[in-house]
Amino acid sequence: MAIKLFSIGLFDEKDELTRINIEVFPDHTPLIHVDIEGFELSTLKLEIRWDYENDSELMDLIYITRYLQDKGVPHIGLTMPYIPNARYDRINNADEVFTLKYFAEVINSLHFDYVDVLDAHSNVSLALIDRVRQIDVAPLIQMAIDDFKPDVLFMPDEGAHKRYSKMFTLPSTFGIKTRDWRTGEIKDYFLAEQNLVEDRRVLIIDDICSRGGTFYYASKLLRDNGATSTGLYVTHCEDNIANGNLLNKEKSGIEQIYTANPLWHRDMTTSVYSPLDEIKVIN
Structure with a gap:
């Protein structure tokens, strides 16, 4: 289930409450049950965790939050690792809708005590959401580093390099690219420091990551400049990655992909193979 409910104890310990049940009517509207019987509502502290899979869950979040507020729960926080629409943090043409702004307005209208997010795409989303707090992403990236054992870290652009390089002591560099904003097509791509990756694991x-075109070209760029092998860590990973070339090791040259927050539902009770199973999930 994408939305879960936790009680918060005196020392901020969290206990999951298996008290939310969401079903769907034939017209695709939700039938939601939230059981909070047996709690002293006047002192109850709850946290909703929303692990985003699709936009329809936003309506479920609104219904559940407003129900809890109407019941008199005084303190409700939200943990939302992925911020939907976060990549649309600017508009470049008059006909573009600033979806991130309006999404943030909806979240703010629910008046959460706090909103915890993981590795926000840019400071724009952090500025738009009230009482937002960033979950520390460094320990998750460190787990990927410990597993892959790189010699060098690479960030696809200078902005990412400024964000991540100061977290770690390993040498690092970044790519410089020009892109067509409307199509997303990368026009040109080169290394900021060409000699740093030669004969190195990167x-x-x-x-x-969505389809992964940027990382496909990044891996090619690194290997063309002498890297012996490449790996990839992305905090949030869409299932659209399966429609690109990243999971094909022969094409992408990427030895291993890591993510902390897969944006898809995977039924772990089935033995049916999915290419997404090749991605190591860190948590």
């Missing part, structure tokens, strides 16, 4: 680090 781990690429960034916040999110």
